[in-house]
Amino acid sequence: MKTMLLALWHYRHFIQSSIRGELKSRFARSRLGALWFILHPLAQATIFALVLAEVLGARLPNIDNKAAYPIYLMSGMAAWGLFSEILNRCLNIFIEYGSTLKKISFPRMSLPVIVWGSALLNHVLLLLAITIVFFFFGHYPGIAWLVIPVGILLISLFAFGLGVMLGIFNVFTRDVGQVMSVIMQLWFWLTPIVYPYEIIPQKLRWLADLNPMVPLVRIYQDALLYNRWPDLTILWPPAVAAMVLFMLSFALFRKASPELVDAL
């Protein structure tokens, strides 16, 4: 574990410039460039708000603000976006860099770290972007927003741990990636992001309570919309799960690493 971290530290320059590269190739040769950071979430939120709030008449209970629903939506989406980006990229990163892994010797763990880094960077930019959007709704940051870094940490630990583990299995059994793309969609709809937790029928609540993403997404929703601190009593199970997964992924990586390139 220590040597692994040391090797990562030694390759920090590579990790840095790779993260810059990921960011750059994302918006290379597009006219609006970084403006897309704001346009994307805004467009998505607008679509959901239009369809769900205006057409289907969805309303948030106990809140009487026309902008509340889009804000709720954007908060949840931001949290989910971070989770799914890290998970999906980690899932395929070893395969994506297969030929490099086969030909160049460098710490393999730096690949998921690059994914993590670039996802974090994207996420921070996104948060800045939606803050600007919130200004237009007349919604201003509150003191509870300070909890967001904790949310970022927990979500990314969870996504990283799960992503690296599944990513390793995906190298040997490619079905993992296929299955996960279906599961991720299902998971998204099982998590109260486009709908409030309260509308889940009582007999299905147990499912939401088992879902670690529910309290994690909720950190964002509570902070960004209600300016509320998270409920620690429901937060500790996913926090523990995230830590355990994270550690487990390192252990698995150590075991699988010698065989990883054989299967690529």
Add this chain to the structure above:
Amino acid sequence: MSNVVLNLHNVGKCFATYRSNLWRYLRWFGFPVRPEQEYWAVRDISFTLQAGEALALIGQNGAGKSTLLKLITGTLRNTTGNIAVNGRISAILELGLGFNPEFTGRQNVYLSGGLMGLSTSQINEIIPAIESFSELNEFFDQPLRIYSSGMQARLAFSVATAVRPEVLIVDEVLSVGDSYFQHKSFDKIRQFKEKGTSILFVTHSMGDVRALCDRVILLEHGKILKDGTPDEVVDYYNALIAEKENAEVNAEVNVEQRRKKNGWVFTRSGSFRATVKELVLLDKETQEKVETARVGQKLVLKLTALIKEDIPRLVLGYMLRDRTGHVVWGTNTWHTSQIVNDLKTGDEVEFRLPFTCTLGPGSYSFSPALVSSDTHLENNYEWVDNALVFDVVNTDKGFFIGTNWLDAVFQISRR
């Protein structure tokens, strides 16, 4: 000065397949699962590499060359044995890996330099050298996606060789770029070698092997078949290939090799259905044996073939090579339409080849091959590398250099 930079001891790499990946996963968690099938790509490889030594790995496809390079580079983990490296390894297994097409040449240097484990300040130091060596000029600050493939290769090679490593691993990438740049990269590698870098490279070009290497290892089926000097191993390898092709037809594989007192390696192979009974070089006039020929001397090369089994056709081919192994001349009786047909056991055939010695001073060898058609691959009766070695001296012509003597005369007039 004996300074070992790379030491391989009993290195083996096994690719295991399992009944299902589930078994593989179980094994990671400590369950005693046996692989269903094991494939040893390389096995029992032991050798050491001294500082400044250039070693070529040769062998047919699938012999394990690339696997071995990957093991030494560290991208694959060896199953058995150990690999000790004393210093930094730089591997050029594929040029341009890890480049980002949206980055400029300069930014890509930082990216791939980082991938090699260099820090930003180290790269700052070497970047002027890379810029000038790659000769990309104004393209150096343009995005990589607009580069031609030759330009990418130039950049990649410049980065890979910017810092002199203790061991440089090269996998057939020298054939990139135009011939000017190929020359330049060859020179660069030679300079490294002079400064003490050990070179390890895989190639199928025997010319490169002779030009650059001090030592050759022949791999077959993942094992070291031969380890020695370039002429010795390359001749053995060629004989082996010929025998392989032959073996499919008649399953007779014979290769014998020994080093003669004069330093030339003598390799003999074939089915020996027809063999060389005698091979001598004679003076045309006196019919006496010649060991040292004069430039311009009239000579006859006489070969007597003994037929040991009935054969339908016999073709004799000669290859004349200089000391470095370059072919000076070669042909066979198939090309000259002088095929001898229907030979019976016990027959003897005499071939006389009169010629004028228009060779430059030096040592040369004739390699005869008794075959059934224009290639030695179909039916190789006997092929002898460096069967006859002779020296050429210049006694009565004006001084000249090179492997050929031309009857060239200067014509000078002052105006």
